[in-house]
Amino acid sequence: MTELAASIPAPPRWAADELTRIPLWIYSDDALYRRELDRFFYGPEWSFIGLSAEIPEPGDFKTTTIGERSVILTRDRDGELYALENRCAHRGVQLCHEPFGHVARLRCPYHHWTYKLDGTLVGLPFRNGVDGRGGMPDDFALEDHPLQKLVVHERNGVVFASFDPTVEPFELWLGSKMTAWFDRVFDGRRLRVLGDLHQRVNANWKLMFDNIKDPYHASVLHVFLVSFGLFRADNPSATEIDATGRHSVLVCARRRPAVAEAAELESYRPKLELHDPRLLDVVREFPGEATLVMQTLSPSLVIQQQSNTLAVRQVVPKGVGVHELHWTFFGYEDDDDEMTTRRLRQANLMGPAGYVSLDDGEVLGLVQSGITTAPNERSVLEMGGPGTDDTDHVVTEAAIRAFYGYYRDALDL
């Protein structure tokens, strides 16, 4: 065994000052993947677990995931939100198997151990035995056996949780620059959930973040976006990165200039016209020029505003080479029917059949195929120079470099 293990070379170190070269083994190394789960998903970071509007009434619950661990988000009788690990304290049974529901108590199907919606154990059958025989010992205390409780923070209807009670306060974690973008979409208005999409992507979870942090590809891969001016390298645009490097936002203002000007651009197809223009019947609804704002909050959330289609995308790792995207599309309670229809039509851009997102899911599978057999090679991230600072353009890979700066330090790679 020892000899066999010794015959596999250790992965090369990541050069100390090198963020323009990303070692490919970080996308395929199983031991590293386990460390990532512990550090990012079960460690001191905030993970997205749902929208308050998904469980509006006391007694409502939602099952969700942080990393690979199943979590129940509940709304207790007093309206308070709780996040509980979905695992009975008795034998480890997964308690909730419905994606959404409404209950008075959480009861394990196996031995009927029963919990309040805040995770407190309130009862179990045969605690006092039968006819004076059996039962739990006298010193067995219900309060010693709650469901594992996570720390929870809600901001303007968006709910985050952490397994690690030492996690920094949410607002510090988000940072002032990212808070401004977050509050642009989540401005305190009540949200209306429009529906979910679940998609499996055969690629390491970080590749999805790389993709959203990478405006370079969007100007090239997404012919649809470019041709309709929804995202273009020559549009007014910016990349902003938080102080730690882990979060970022891509911002772009829609513009469809003259054909002659656009003909210089990669992936522009002047003849692409919509037969039914209602698909892109876009109205301005937020302050400022930006029409596309894609925010990544590592490790688990992408916030999407593309024209009038709004969604949160939860990134759920499922092993080193696979992740899922759980999309929740939403609008606002004060939307009229016309606006809701507009959002639902523009949702055609996104998801596993999306005019735009289809390209990403497909290409990320090919990235994973290409890199898995080449762990000792490196990817080249020099677009926009070696920097990790904000830019007033999108011909850059700065946000990816910044993310790996944070990542590498967090894992001491």
Add this chain to the structure above:
Amino acid sequence: MTIDASGVDRLYVDYVHAIDDGNLARWVELFTDDCSYRIISRENVRRGLPLATMRCDSRDMLRDRVAAIESSAFYVSRTVRHLVGLLDVQPADDHLRVRANFAMFESLPRSATTLLCAGVYDDEVVSEGGVLRFRQKHCIYDGDLVVDSIVYPL
């Protein structure tokens, strides 16, 4: 108004062959101008949520989808194959309501065939000058998780 239902089988055969043979222009012709075509997850239907995975509110939107599939979208090439179960055809006031189970298989290059989706069609068929067309075709798929992508119509 009663519609002669004898052509319904033929409509479904044409539908399946148009997609599976890659003749998407023909697929578009099987719909009315004001058609509603949707691919919807059963979970969204169960929760009463309106989001569709693919939503076309007219035949022109179908044309736009076809243009994207044929010229702008990036995806790994694939063959798709429908299996459609027995049709349950019920006459309604001005249309035929048709329900049928479906499965769609997908074959990528150098890969085994896999099941992409299974579910039920919830359709409305009307007669336009004696030609049967879909006024509504809602494809409700059962398994919530889509593996990779839905490139072609279900």
